[in-house]
Amino acid sequence: MYMRYFSRLFSAMAGPRPVVFSGPSGAGKSTLLKKLIKEYDSVFGFSVSHTTRNPRPGEENGKDYHYVTREVMQAGINNGKFVEYAEFSGNLYGTSKAAVQDVQAKNLICLLDIDMQGVRNIKKTDLNPIYISIQPPSMAVLEKRLRDRKTETEESIQKRLKTAKAEMEFSKEPGVFDAVIVNDVLDDAYDHLKKSLLEEINKVKKTSESS
Numbered sequence: 001m002y003m004r005y006f007s008r009l010f011s012a013m014a015g016p017r018p019v020v021f022s023g024p025s026g027a028g029k030s031t032l033l034k035k036l037i038k039e040y041d042s043v044f045g046f047s048v049s050h051t052t053r054n055p056r057p058g059e060e061n062g063k064d065y066h067y068v069t070r071e072v073m074q075a076g077i078n079n080g081k082f083v084e085y086a087e088f089s090g091n092l093y094g095t096s097k098a099a100v101q102d103v104q105a106k107n108l109i110c111l112l113d114i115d116m117q118g119v120r121n122i123k124k125t126d127l128n129p130i131y132i133s134i135q136p137p138s139m140a141v142l143e144k145r146l147r148d149r150k151t152e153t154e155e156s157i158q159k160r161l162k163t164a165k166a167e168m169e170f171s172k173e174p175g176v177f178d179a180v181i182v183n184d185v186l187d188d189a190y191d192h193l194k195k196s197l198l199e200e201i202n203k204v205k206k207t208s209e210s211s
């Protein structure tokens with residue numbers, strides 16, 4: 001009982017509650033998350049994950065992801081460096097403890113972009129985030145967005161669409177997500193997102209004003 005009390009106290013001291021974004025690949029998680037950081041750069045910080053996938057054109061090492069080999073990633077996993085990790089579409093992805101701590105040390109709300117396996121695993125930790133599911137309006141729209149993004153091979157698109165069905169079902173499980181946002185019209189989805197996080201945004205703003 002005392003252990004649980006102290007670990008909760010410690011996570012409260014570590015800074016504001018993180019926010020987990022999850023949902024099918026192509027639903028618009030990064031798009032919404034980047035808008036949030038752009039509008040509130042003194043409130044939110046991004047948890048930079050590690051991945052074994054190759055960078056896409058325009059992506060930057062250390063900003064979008066830490067791009068590593070499977071050997072390096074596996075060694076980090078074995079050494080307990082990750083809060084969570086998962087295999088997704090043939091590659092490893094993971095949130096390092098350092099990635100979360102870097103953001104929390106700045107007293108910012110830490111934003112995590114993770115798949116449904118990551119959500120299940122984060123739920124076993126003391127992180128205590130707010131869980132937001134970003135969903136596409138339909139499978140057809142999702143497929144179009146993935147194709148139009150022009151970042152995936154046909155094989156990768158097929159793998160992502162197959163996983164998307166499970167991610168869409170997962171969002172309907174009671175009690176998993178604090179908010180489920182359908183990203184149809186971007187501005188509407190963004191407004192919904194901001195409303196869902198308003199209380200936390202105001203808390204951080206108040207803290208930074210008084211310090």
Ligand SMILES: Nc1ncnc2c1ncn2[C@@H]1O[C@H](COP(=O)(O)OP(=O)(O)OP(=O)(O)O)[C@@H](O)[C@H]1O
Nearest residue numbers: 024025026027028029030031145149183184185186
């Ligand atoms: N509301 C929207 N309307 C139209 N296009 C959108 C909308 N939201 C995002 N997009 C576009 O859809 C594509 C997928 O969005 P994004 O990359 O943000 O998805 P994601 O969920 O982060 O995907 P992944 O999990 O693969 O990283 C992008 O090209 C983006 O510009």
Ligand SMILES: Nc1nc2c(ncn2[C@@H]2O[C@H](COP(=O)(O)O)[C@@H](O)[C@H]2O)c(=O)[nH]1
Nearest residue numbers: 025049085086088093094095113114115118
């Ligand atoms: N469990 C984790 N999932 C992650 C992490 N970082 C990203 N992701 C998820 O992977 C897919 C694919 O991402 P992409 O950039 O290759 O399109 C997407 O659903 C992300 O949410 C992580 O650290 N852990």
